[in-house]
Amino acid sequence: MELTTIELTKQYGSKTAVNHLNIALSNGVYGLLGANGAGKTTLMRLLCAIQTPTSGKIILNGKSIVGLGEKYRSLLGYLPQHFGYYPDFAALDFLLYVAALKGLNEKTAKRKSEDLLESVGLSAESNHKIRTFSGGMKQRLGIAQAMLNDPHILILDEPTAGLDPKERVRFRNLISAFSKDRIVILSTHIVSDVEFIAEKIIMMKSGQIIHFGKPHEITSEIDGQVWECSVPTNRAEQYTATLNISNLRNEENGCTVLRVIAEDTPIANAVKVQPNLEDLYLFYFKGENDR
Amino acid sequence: MSKLIRFELRKIFTTRLTQIALIAVLLLSVLFSFSTYQNKYAFDGVSNEGTGRTAVEIDKSMAAKYEGILTDEKVQQMMSDLVPKSDSHGLNAIYIYRNAMQSAVAARFSDINGNWNGLSVSDVFGKEEIKIGYVDGWLSTSQNIAKVFFILSLVIIIMIAPVFSAEYGGVDNIILTSKYGKTKCATAKVIAGIFAVLMVTAFVAVINILIGFLLYGSKGLDCSILFAPLSFVEGYIPFNITCGTLLKYQIILAFTSAISVAGFTLILSAVCKNQMVALVASATVHVLPIMLPVAETSTLFRFIVLLPLYHSQFLSIMSVEQINGGMLYAIWAIPSALAFLMIGCIASRKAFAKHQVS
Structure with a gap:
């Protein structure tokens, strides 16, 4: 299965959210990284055919997804960043409704719904109204609905938002087990989630892809530019203001270990370390979210 | 599809605002009927006088004396028996109310002093054969139903406005990416909306008719609406139809109103991004025609009365030739209602399928 975008562009008035984007995605897990406003959500909505591109097209196995219509949507699972729900529906009812929308027969719908509620740790709450759910529980319900039809293309926008560490691990395991022979695209601000499960990283900025590749390939971009150094704790704040710090760890001896992204030695005692995705993210997007 | 329709019906009827609105329309039905009943007054001209149930009994017994086809002899008899000729201190005898039969005969055949105005039955009604009897109860019921059906049309807007627009709060993401989201789901929403509207209209109509039977019995359903108390003469329907026919038309018009309102509300629901906007826009579109400066004598009025507001407010449309x-x-x-419905179904489905999630 290959999902391809050709010169995909989406404009909102004078703002270009996705800019002549070309990418070919085959089976695997893709992590979509980018600062707020980079165009990640718009790209996902375009891939889900719930927004119409200003120009360009999306092709699945050589056919336009517009022409495929129901056939394409039957392959699709989507967890939106902010998803609505029916407060008076119980979790199981909500999944049965989504299953009906996805064309599952009654028996399969019930079995799949119960299995997925179990998988996301909500089986005990299956008959509770969604209005009583916490943010994390709603998010898990959202993940369950996206997977109801065993989608071949699973698109997850901020799937780990609101999940506690234990649930994030459960989610990562669920996606890893699910992803075989499927295209899974997930965007998140929690870079470590992507680092664990994504086979390839798509890094977006201003509606364009600035990096696309395996995690170790794209982190090699900043080889030699990540440093660790120890500074007195009382001076750490001063360094934080002037340097691009990706991590800061206080030691018991009154020192703080800084992880710094810089082209040249930032501090005299700094040593080079292996870059990770978080370093790369900060290298490209330092200050973007503050705007 | 049937499962989707069931889910959509559940969504419609579990909305708190809809539940409150439905309870309100039922309570108002009861309130209007019973307050009208309690306010009935009658005096038989001799010794019996009363309100409420007593008044209805007096009116029924008065009507029983003269029921049948209206003739000039009956008119003379009624003028002699019922219309007061005592000094009314300058008050026009036509406007003096003692009981329903007296008011009916005075409205057509009395001068200001309570004497016969010289008109024969054929002078007033032409060649029409007028069957008279106790019509006051059913005509009052009809007037109350008109108010109830107008309120019902607003309740229908409350029910239907969220059908599509409520999904735009975030569930649209999930619906429109699912296999049947842009096709069968949109159809199920339309079908469920129409079905819900028909069910509610039928229920409200049945409740009101049952209350009518409970309070006034079946007498008068086969009598002409033309020989009625004064309040049903001036500006009322000028055609010789029976109370039963009047109610049949009125109920048909309640359904056509409901269907038409559902039609344009579905469109606005699919187009508006917010259910409150859809609700206000639909209510405005529904009520706006009454503010149009179009005279009833204008040709344009014949088209305007085909708008749903005039279906529930049945007098205008029932008075066109x-x-x-x-x-x-x-x-x-x-x-006209079928046209509203068809346009509503097609346009709302298209608008929902083409909705751009934001």
Whole structure:
């Protein structure tokens, strides 16, 4: 299965959210990284055919997804960043409704719904109204609905938002087990989630892809530019203001270990370390979210 | 599809605002009927006088004396028996109310002093054969139903406005990416909306008719609406139809109103991004025609009365001249409602399928 975008562009008035984007995605897990406003959500909505591109097209196995219509949507699972729900529906009812929308027969719908509620740790709450759910529980319900039809293309926008560490691990395991022979695209601000499960990283900025590749390939971009150094704790704040710090760890001896992204030695005692995705993210997007 | 329709019906009927609105319309039905009943007054001219149930009993017994086809002899008899000729201190005898039968005969055949005005039955009603009897109860019921059906049309807007627009709060993401989201789901929403509207309209109509039977019995359903107390003469429907026929038309018009309102509300629901906007826009579109400066004598008025507001407020559409075979012009409400419905179904489905999630 290959999902391809050709010169995909989406404009909102004078703002270009996705800019002549070309990418070919085959089976695997893709992590979509980018600062707020980079165009990640718009790209996902375009891939889900719930927004119409200003120009360009999306092709699945050589056919336009517009022409495929129901056939394409039957392959699709989507967890939106902010998803609505029916407060008076119980979790199981909500999944049965989504299953009906996805064309599952009654028996399969019930079995799949119960299995997925179990998988996301909500089986005990299956008959509770969604209005009583916490943010994390709603998010898990959202993940369950996206997977109801065993989608071949699973698109997850901020799937780990609101999940506690234990649930994030459960989610990562669920996606890893699910992803075989499927295209899974997930965007998140929690870079470590992507680092664990994504086979390839798509890094977006201003509606364009600035990096696309395996995690170790794209982190090699900043080889030699990540440093660790120890500074007195009382001076750490001063360094934080002037340097691009990706991590800061206080030691018991009154020192703080800084992880710094810089082209040249930032501090005299700094040593080079292996870059990770978080370093790369900060290298490209330092200050973007503050705007 | 049937499962989707069931889910959509559940969504419609579990909305808190809809539940409150439905309870309100039922309570108002009861309130209007019983307050009208309690406010009934009658005096038989001799010794019996009363309100509420007593008044209805007096009116029924008075009507029983004269029921049948209206003749000049009956008119003279009624003028002699019922219309007061005592000094009314300058008050026009036509406006003096003692009981329903007295008011009916005075309205057509009395001068200001309570004497016969010289008109014969054929002078007043032409060649029409007028069957008289106790019509006050059913005509009052009809007036109350008109108010209830107008309120019902607003309740329908409350029910239907969220059908599509409520999904735009975030569930649209999930619906429109699912296999049947842009196709069967949109159809199920339309079908469920129409079905819900028909069910509620039927229920409200049945409740009101049952209350009518409970309070006034079946007497008078086969009598002409033309020989009625004064309040049903001036500005009322000028055609010789029975109370039963009047109620049949009125109920048909309630359904055509409901269907038409559902039609344009579905469109606005699919187009508006917010359910409150859809609700206000639909209510505005519904009520706006009453503010149009179009005289009832204008040709344009014949088209304006085909708008759903005039279906529930049945007097205007029922008063437009008759068409062939004694059929009232109001019958045009049926094709008009079907047109509203078809346009509503097609346009709302298209708008929902093309909705851009934001």
